[in-house]
Amino acid sequence: MSLERPRERQLDIGETVDGDVDYDALAELLGDRVVDREEHVNAPAFVVRPDEIQDALFALRDEAGFDYLSCVTAQEYDDRYESIYHLKKYDDPTQELGVVVPTAKDAPISQTAEPVYRTADWHEREAYDLVGINYEGHPDLRRILLPETWQGHPLGQDYNAEKPQVVPFRKHANPLQPDQRGEGDNSDTMFLNIGPHHPATHGVLHVKAVLDGEQIADVEPDIGYLHRCEEQMCQQGTYRHQIMPYPDRWDYVSAGILNEWAYARAAEDLANIEVPEYAQVIRTMSAELCRICSHMLALGTFALDVFGDFTAVFQYAFRDREVVQDILEDLTGQRLMFNYLRLGGVAWDLPEPREEFFEKSRDFLDGLPKKLKEYHNLITSNEIFQARCVNTGILPPEVAKQYGATGPVARGSGVDIDLRRDDPYGYYDELDWDVVTEDGCDNYGRVLVRMQEVEESAKIIEQCLDLLEEWPEDDRTIQSNVPRTLKPEPDTEIYRGVEAAKGELGIYIRADGTDKPARFKIRSPCFCNLHTLREMTQGEYIPDLIASLGSLDIVLGEVDR
Amino acid sequence: MTQTLPETIGELLGWGTELSFGQDVVASLIGAALVGTLMLTMTAIAGPWAKRKITAAFTDRIAVNRVGPFGLLIIVADAVRLLSKELIVPEGVDRPAWDLAPIVLAGSALLGFAVIPMGSGIHLADPEVGLVYVFAIASVASVGLVMAGYASNNKYSMLGGLRAVAQNLAYEIPLVLIAASVVLFAGSLQMSEIVAAQQGTLLAVGGLSIPAWYAFVNPFAFVLFLVANLMEVGRNPFDIPEAPTEIVAGYQTEYSSVYFVLIYLGEFLHIFLGAAIITTVFLGGPAGPVLPGILWFLIKIWAIFLFTQWARSALPRLRIDQLIEVGWKGMLVLAFANLILTAVIVGVIA
Numbered sequence: 001m002s003l004e005r006p007r008e009r010q011l012d013i014g015e016t017v018d019g020d021v022d023y024d025a026l027a028e029l030l031g032d033r034v035v036d037r038e039e040h041v042n043a044p045a046f047v048v049r050p051d052e053i054q055d056a057l058f059a060l061r062d063e064a065g066f067d068y069l070s071c072v073t074a075q076e077y078d079d080r081y082e083s084i085y086h087l088k089k090y091d092d093p094t095q096e097l098g099v100v101v102p103t104a105k106d107a108p109i110s111q112t113a114e115p116v117y118r119t120a121d122w123h124e125r126e127a128y129d130l131v132g133i134n135y136e137g138h139p140d141l142r143r144i145l146l147p148e149t150w151q152g153h154p155l156g157q158d159y160n161a162e163k164p165q166v167v168p169f170r171k172h173a174n175p176l177q178p179d180q181r182g183e184g185d186n187s188d189t190m191f192l193n194i195g196p197h198h199p200a201t202h203g204v205l206h207v208k209a210v211l212d213g214e215q216i217a218d219v220e221p222d223i224g225y226l227h228r229c230e231e232q233m234c235q236q237g238t239y240r241h242q243i244m245p246y247p248d249r250w251d252y253v254s255a256g257i258l259n260e261w262a263y264a265r266a267a268e269d270l271a272n273i274e275v276p277e278y279a280q281v282i283r284t285m286s287a288e289l290c291r292i293c294s295h296m297l298a299l300g301t302f303a304l305d306v307f308g309d310f311t312a313v314f315q316y317a318f319r320d321r322e323v324v325q326d327i328l329e330d331l332t333g334q335r336l337m338f339n340y341l342r343l344g345g346v347a348w349d350l351p352e353p354r355e356e357f358f359e360k361s362r363d364f365l366d367g368l369p370k371k372l373k374e375y376h377n378l379i380t381s382n383e384i385f386q387a388r389c390v391n392t393g394i395l396p397p398e399v400a401k402q403y404g405a406t407g408p409v410a411r412g413s414g415v416d417i418d419l420r421r422d423d424p425y426g427y428y429d430e431l432d433w434d435v436v437t438e439d440g441c442d443n444y445g446r447v448l449v450r451m452q453e454v455e456e457s458a459k460i461i462e463q464c465l466d467l468l469e470e471w472p473e474d475d476r477t478i479q480s481n482v483p484r485t486l487k488p489e490p491d492t493e494i495y496r497g498v499e500a501a502k503g504e505l506g507i508y509i510r511a512d513g514t515d516k517p518a519r520f521k522i523r524s525p526c527f528c529n530l531h532t533l534r535e536m537t538q539g540e541y542i543p544d545l546i547a548s549l550g551s552l553d554i555v556l557g558e559v560d561r
Numbered sequence: 562m563t564q565t566l567p568e569t570i571g572e573l574l575g576w577g578t579e580l581s582f583g584q585d586v587v588a589s590l591i592g593a594a595l596v597g598t599l600m601l602t603m604t605a606i607a608g609p610w611a612k613r614k615i616t617a618a619f620t621d622r623i624a625v626n627r628v629g630p631f632g633l634l635i636i637v638a639d640a641v642r643l644l645s646k647e648l649i650v651p652e653g654v655d656r657p658a659w660d661l662a663p664i665v666l667a668g669s670a671l672l673g674f675a676v677i678p679m680g681s682g683i684h685l686a687d688p689e690v691g692l693v694y695v696f697a698i699a700s701v702a703s704v705g706l707v708m709a710g711y712a713s714n715n716k717y718s719m720l721g722g723l724r725a726v727a728q729n730l731a732y733e734i735p736l737v738l739i740a741a742s743v744v745l746f747a748g749s750l751q752m753s754e755i756v757a758a759q760q761g762t763l764l765a766v767g768g769l770s771i772p773a774w775y776a777f778v779n780p781f782a783f784v785l786f787l788v789a790n791l792m793e794v795g796r797n798p799f800d801i802p803e804a805p806t807e808i809v810a811g812y813q814t815e816y817s818s819v820y821f822v823l824i825y826l827g828e829f830l831h832i833f834l835g836a837a838i839i840t841t842v843f844l845g846g847p848a849g850p851v852l853p854g855i856l857w858f859l860i861k862i863w864a865i866f867l868f869t870q871w872a873r874s875a876l877p878r879l880r881i882d883q884l885i886e887v888g889w890k891g892m893l894v895l896a897f898a899n900l901i902l903t904a905v906i907v908g909v910i911a
Contacts, residue, residue, distance in 0.1 A: 309805060388877055
């Protein structure tokens with residue numbers, strides 16, 4: 001079946017023949033750097049001293065093959081701070097490992113992991129910003145989500161949310177600062193603020209660009225304008241009902257069900273909840289509908305960035321996306337904030353009459369190939385479009401891995417990772433579909449990946465429709481029995497990801513025995529993908545910067561959370 | 562030679578065919594007012610409405626349809642809205658240049674219409690160097706763009722202004738060279754002569770006779786000229802000085818209210834002036850069966866306007882360096898090839 005991945009490479013240290021991880025061998029590799037061992041629900045974790053973390057991570061990356069730092073979670077306990085590095089492998093994301101770094105309460109200083117994984121740069125800045133852990137040796141330890149003048153660290157224990165943030169306006173850096181001319185050879189550069197309000201930023205993103213003529217000498221995305229304390233809000237909601245509406249609001253452009261699934265998967269694994277097969281099929285189908293919606297939007301807005309106006313392509317993409325939105329509305333009752341998944345299943349069955357729903361969905365799928373052909377005619381085979389996109393915004397696979405890129409951004413760079421296949425959940429491993437990769441590593445490759453993924457999603461939906469149509473009527477259980485109040489065992493921890501529209505959307509949950517999570521951490525794919533922007537645009541032109549930004553397909557609601 | 566509009570006006574006023582200087586000035590002013598009103602009505606009133614409707618048709622929408630029949634009264638609403646807005650003058654703008662730029666932009670395009678023969682006797686002036694004059698005047702707009710970009714004290718405007726200069730250099734030479742090939746055919750720079758030279762019949766296939774318009778005589782030059790003209794008027798795929806998604810609105814970022822209206826008007830006038838030049842030089846001017854000349858003239862320039870809107874809806878924008886490449890390495894070479902080829906053909910035949 002297409003889901004099997006050919007395995008040709010040599011086994012890493014600590015890897016068994018059947019693709020599992022031998023944690024004892026890993027412990028041996030790290031030697032006495034490992035102080036203790038913890039069991040998390042997803043994978044065991046090694047406790048490492050804060051001044052040896054770089055050595056440990058270098059060994060794990062270079063010798064044990066953990067080349068993917070998925071997420072960094074920081075949290076404060078009563079007696080210590082803790083950073084958890086969630087490691088995976090791009091070749092097999094089911095081989096996981098946590099590296100726990102406890103730091104003292106009075107002096108939370110930990111060695112940075114940035115030299116090992118570039119993606120740790122932003123993750124550690126976020127940990128510093130929200131929790132207050134200092135990373136020694138970090139190249140640029142500033143706040144990332146909150147304003148630089150913020151007082152206190154909101155997810156720390158002694159943070160007083162009632163205390164007003166009294167900061168005089170002049171303390172903020174002036175965004176209209178005069179030309180920041182460089183020294184010596186760089187004295188010809190011009191500093192340009194692109195955003196926070198700019199036609200091409202797709203939300204509220206501020207890109208600080210240094211230009212040399214029209215060419216980009218340096219860019220730095222400045223994020224956080226849309227930070228809405230999503231993690232904090234989830235920590236204040238009960239597992240059973242109060243958290244599920246929030247994921248819709250992360251990646252808020254039509255990827256709702258994909259996000260909900262991230263929470264559902266993490267919480268179900270944490271609390272050991274079974275999901276009926278029928279519900280899994282519905283989940284798979286609705287998630288793929290969302291993916292089509294999301295990719296259509298990505299395509300339309302990317303065309304908008306490259307074409308430069310609200311042109312035909314943008315409108316066509318929205319016209320076709322509208323059909324999917326109608327189907328999703330029939331199914332969930334909502335167009336944007338679906339809130340359709342429940343722990344243990346979905347909210348309700350397919351709408352009656354079922355035949356009508358099937359017919360509508362099939363009509364859409366039947367018309368799709370023709371529409372995609374139209375897009376290929378209009379966009380990908382257009383010579384000007386190719387001139388603009390081929391070989392611009394280059395992201396080599398090695399760099400993509402260093403930055404923890406996932407989703408179409410990674411697959412457009414030839415990195416073959418897709419959690420639907422590599423770490424199967426839902427009904428994906430029962431269906432016949434392919435993972436799309438392109439070796440272009442450029443803006444064009446990323447667009448092609450998205451367009452082909454729409455086709456793959458259509459394949460999945462079609463198979464799901466067949467299954468649902470023939471499902472025996474007495475076996476249509478949409479939810480399993482889930483206790484009204486969920487209280488997972490104290491001190492269970494889990495990190496689980498799903499393949500959302502933009503890449504791996506991971507959730508870390510630590511339970512403390514109550515009905516609310518003690519720590520809820522969101523690993524946003526857009527956050528990591530956006531970090532690559534600087535690598536992609538170095539030395540290119542402003543239009544390429546805009547195109548690259550569009551091809552990353554970021555949603556600021558998810559970047560800033 | 563046909564009569565120009567001031568001469569006709571002079572006759573109507575009973576001044577005879579030989580006008581004194583004073584009479585000439587008065588008659589010319591009346592004529593200019595007539596032509597100017599015609600063009601402004603078309604560009605300022607019909608233009609934006611038609612642009613909305615055309616773009617909507619291309620992009621699967623309906624566009625304005627609420628205010629008045631077919632949404633036509635939206636023009637009035639828009640005019641009131643735009644004119645009643647506050648004119649925001651940003652800090653640190655270079656005052657005389659910033660104020661002059663919109664006027665230069667709109668004015669230069671309007672001046673170009675002076676030498677365009679529009680048929681039915683509407684032809685304001687017919688100097689012997691008409692073609693040179695119209696190109697010279699159309700290029701003045703670039704000065705306006707640079708003024709606007711430089712004087713706005715805005716980095717996006719500055720980038721837009723600089724892009725406009727680079728783009729201007731890249732298209733202007735091919736544009737003039739292609740026009741020169743037509744001059745070789747017509748043997749004159751005078752607009753009326755160029756139109757007159759296209760009156761004959763090129764071929765007659767069955768009952769259908771194809772006129773000797775230069776678009777049919779030399780389709781290669783016609784296509785080249787269409788592309789160069791798109792660059793000249795700065796529409797997609799060559800709307801680089803504005804580039805809404807990249808540099809916000811380029812040179813016009815800081816303009817609001819009446820100045821914005823003037824710049825917008827200038828752009829529309831430029832599209833129509835470009836269309837008028839193409840019509841005159843390649844499409845036989847006002848020539849056409851049955852209908853009066855002025856109607857044919859309008860039909861032709863609207864057809865070219867439609868073409869620019871089509872390009873706008875369907876084509877991606879080039880990058881500035883790619884445009885320079887297209888201009889200097891592509892268009893210029895082709896334009897020279899066309900010129901030499903034409904010279905050889907004309908030399909051999911004539």
